[in-house]
Amino acid sequence: MKPSKDIRPISYLKAHAAEMIGEITETRDAVIITQRGAATAVLVDVRSYEDLQDSLAFLKILARSRKSMAEGRSTPLAASMRRVRARGRKLLGR
Secondary structure (H helix, E strand, O other): OOHHHHEEEHHHHHHHHHHHHHHHHHHOOOEEEEEOOEEEEEEOOHHHHHHHHHHHHHHHHHHHHHHHHHOOOOOOHHHHHHHHHHHHHHHHOO
């Protein structure tokens, strides 16, 4: 993101909303919206927003996993696979 290009006052957004939406959809660059000289919002395209949400969800899962491992609440892969296979055989009636 280039701050000199990607910071716009709210008055610009009001006057050029359709143009700005087309631009951010095409470039996938975020635009910071200011009000009274202070940054108040960020305008992003839907794909970028969804990608950001997916990344955040992944990082939360990773953080929880690391916390569980640090607290000793983990199972070696081989033991986990044995449990999964046993459940699969039970479900299939084997």
